[in-house]
Amino acid sequence: MDEAKQLSPAEVSVMQALEMVIDPELGIDLVNLGLIYGVHVDGDSCEVDMTLTTMGCPLSNALDAAIIQVVTAVEGIEHCDIKLIWEPAWNMGMMTRYAKVALGIHE
Template sequence: MDQEKLVNDILTALGRVIDPELGIDILNLGLIYDVEINEHTALVKMTLTTMGCPLSDILEADIKKEITQIEGIDDCQVKIVWYPVWTADKISEAGKRALGLVR
């Protein structure tokens, strides 16, 4: 299967994973740092808005659920990274509008 298509499908799936606290998808929040595919396994490198975020298990489960539904992906691993540190400037324009940070 085409790697580029798989990455695009994964990014689309990540756009369906909503941060329960903020009500915005994790892609527009800027939490996703990288997506890699090795054979039929996706590796998602992401961060959280704060260390010790109580929602990390929920987000990880939602990510795995969405991504393993993609044809050609049998497994998904989520790696939480802390560098670069997440800041609000990583939020997309659409995310900022949704949060009421810009008009």
């Protein structure tokens, strides 16, 4: 996620909510996996910019449903759109230290 942009309080709440969405294959949340590229809150709507570990990920529909559920549970957010982004392509270097340790990846 682009750290240069200061997140609003609502966007911080959305990011915290997204930490509850676990990738079923890896057992780590989407934020720590580095799959969330950005969140944008405008009034009662939120757009989540994200990617997947691979194109054609069979879990994308399940992840979409979970994302919409947790985002719209954030106070003041009524609508959630998910924008899939493929550039830059996801790689293991985008994971947080927490995710790497949890997955046993040593740098």
